[in-house]
Amino acid sequence: MSFCCGASMVGTKGTLKHYRTQVHNVPLLFCPVCHRVEVHYKVENEYEVLAEYAHSDGLSEIDFQDFIMEDEESIFGNCVNREDEDPLDLVQSQIDMSLDLLTVAKQIEDSKWEDELKKRLAVMSRRRSKLLQKNSKEMK
Numbered sequence: 001m002s003f004c005c006g007a008s009m010v011g012t013k014g015t016l017k018h019y020r021t022q023v024h025n026v027p028l029l030f031c032p033v034c035h036r037v038e039v040h041y042k043v044e045n046e047y048e049v050l051a052e053y054a055h056s057d058g059l060s061e062i063d064f065q066d067f068i069m070e071d072e073e074s075i076f077g078n079c080v081n082r083e084d085e086d087p088l089d090l091v092q093s094q095i096d097m098s099l100d101l102l103t104v105a106k107q108i109e110d111s112k113w114e115d116e117l118k119k120r121l122a123v124m125s126r127r128r129s130k131l132l133q134k135n136s137k138e139m140k
């Protein structure tokens, strides 16, 4: 588990810019407090090698996933949410995180990532309203 600002960083995937090259699907760690984004420590070396290769080759885009076969579970396995968490809290924190990431996506002008996040947000807000409905029924 990585920490920043005393908060645990969240695992995600996104696009990073290395000079003029955009590297897609890079496993990242994101700090929900200060919005710092860093390459996941498990793929730091691979990222550097790949980004340098793409940059020296003059590629404008590259997909990290095409080169790295590390499975997602083993990368993000240590930053999954706890199971005993309230599903509503969970969905709410995922929404907050996606909103934060959306800000990052806009900052780096990654419209593909922005669209993905918007889709994810739509799905999660539907889930949230379902959970809210369920909760209010239980209270009656």
Ligand SMILES: [Zn+2]
Pocket: 004, 005, 031, 032, 033, 034, 035, 036
């Ligand atoms: Zn931070």
